[in-house]
Amino acid sequence: MKLHLARRVKVIESSKIEESLRILEQHPEIISLGAGEPDFPAPPNVIKSAEKFLEKGFTHYSPLQGRHELREELVKKLKKDNKIDADPENIIISCGSKESILLAIMTLVNPKEEVIIPDPGYIAYRPIVQMLDGIAKSMPLKEDDGFEAHPDILKKIITRKTRLLVINTPSNPTGSILTKRVLEEIADIAVEKDLMILSDEAYEKLIYDNEKHVSIASLDGMEDRVVTVQSFSKTYAMCGFRVGYAVADERIIKEMTEFKICTTLAAPTFAQLAAVEALRNSASYTKMMVKEYDMRRRMVIKRLGEMELACTTPKGAFYAFPNIKKFKLPSVKFSDALMKKGKVVVIPGTEFGRYGEGHVRISYATSHDKLVQALGRIERFIQKI
Ligand SMILES: Cc1ncc(COP(=O)(O)O)c(C=O)c1O
Structure with missing residues (x-):
């Protein structure tokens, strides 16, 4: 055949x-x-919590946007750790943060529009953009710059068709982080060129040498322009639980939630509830x-x-x-x-x-x-x- x-x-x-x-x-x-x-x-307390919720019968679907308990807990976490002001309506829970990346690009980018991605960068960005008939354009990260994004290089890549800029700090694969100064320059460019930013912060808690993780959404005037994506996978060694989330303008989250019907419907219910335990007691x-x-x-x-x-x-x-x-x-x-x-x-x-x-x-x-x-x-x- x-x-x-x-x-x-x-x-x-x-x-x-x-x-x-x-x-x-x-x-x-x-x-x-x-x-x-x-x-x-x-963490053992997270495993126990998952077992407890499974025994109690939390074996059904969750709401598309994710369990309320988890979104409420994340509001506190985002304020305290990331200086991002959100309420539960600004948050969607996804099957790992990878699904949030997919949903965000589905929501923000039309076919033939351009998405700038870090290169070298996380393996998933390019195929997701291309699968959705968008155009993935590399933002070269230079070893001489410590693999940080270079604002002058970025400016040269942006065209009238550019919709979205993906940044990733700390970075897979280089381990570099974007400093506040560079993030501020990127934020200025995004405002000037009217771009949205997808900020992948899956490794936000794995930071060394007393460096600080800065969420670009916390910078002045950026709250409506950024979809912040974070995860339980690396912070709490919970890759197999498949819980991640995105934080953004309520209108964006609403559309991402509608797409959940045709992706995974919801992250596993017991895993979302165990994620609450991780946030409360696993630092x-x-x-x-x-x-x-x-x-x-x-x-x-x-x-x-x-x-x-x-x-x-x-x-x-x-x-x-x-x-x-x-x-x-x-x-x-x-x-x-x-x-x-x-x-x-x-x-x-x-x-x-x-x-x-x-x-x-x-x-x-x-x-x-x-x-x-x-x-x-x-x-x-x-x-x-
Ligand atoms: C930079 C980056 N973002 C996102 C992810 C997705 O992780 P998860 O879907 O488990 O949250 C990964 C996984 O390796 C990653 O390296």
């Missing part, structure tokens, strides 16, 4: 991440530094994880330095993005060879956009011992190139 598939299927290129996951399954001797999720389990668990990630981060940077691999010091998330240009190999070839000969998985930089070339992403959401072993293997591998 001749199979008729939509042209849209071509938007999703087969990913190196998926390929390495398949290989890892068959080769337990390989160590993966590819993970995009915490190696910690969810110390996050602190514990950040302390451990920070130790690993320092160790990774020190070891990469000993190997003479240049690496911008990550200030957030749990990734390092070392420069491998001196080996004169495309990042895909370098990663393939490292997996086959060195028995370590890293993610080639081009998975995050063409400006990721010359880099690989190392995740330190991997146990300390495995990390030490993997870095030893990388050192031996590069000595032989």
Whole structure:
């Protein structure tokens, strides 16, 4: 039978991440530094809370916009942690923050309109934009700028067709953060060019070196111009619970909520209720994880330095993005060879956009011992190139 598939299927290129996951399954001797999720389990009080709600029969659908208890709790969190004034009507709960990214772009961008995305940047932005027949335009992030967005570069990319600018702080894959000064410059550009901003803050709590996370929606005059997206996945190691959310102007949230009918309807009910417990009683668990990630981060940077691999010091998330240009190999070839000969998985930089070339992403959401072993293997591998 001749199979008729939509042209849209071509938007999703087969990913190196998926390929390495398949290989890892068959080769337990390989160590993966590819993970995009915490190696910690969810906090014990959150697991107990989920069990309690399941036993009590919270096994039904939730309202499309999400449980009221959770949105009420988030109002307090957003005020205290992000200086964002919201009420429950400004918040939608989604299946992970990824769904919020999808719903926001569905709501804000017409076919043929442009969305500026960070490059290198999170893998999902480009295919989501393209799937919706929008045009994804790269905003190159330069290593010389510490991978921060450069306002002068940004200004040059904006055209009359640009609708939306996606920013991500702390960043996947570079671990860089956007400082208040840069965010203010981006905010000024957004106002001048009448752009909306999607601010992906999935890693907001994973910050090091006494740096501060700043939400662009908290800057003067920005509250109506920004869709802020945050998540329980990384902050509380709750990836499998699938709870994230977006905060924005009530009119935007209303439209995003209507789209929920054709996406996931609602995030799991018991997971949303357990997320309330996370917000109330799991701050110390996050602190514990950040302390451990920070130790690993320092160790990774020190070891990469000993190997003479240049690496911008990550200030957030749990990734390092070392420069491998001196080996004169495309990042895909370098990663393939490292997996086959060195028995370590890293993610080639081009998975995050063409400006990721010359880099690989190392995740330190991997146990300390495995990390030490993997870095030893990388050192031996590069000595032989
Ligand atoms: C930058 C960024 N945003 C959003 C997400 C989506 O996470 P979730 O859907 O689990 O909230 C991820 C996941 O890796 C990410 O790295």
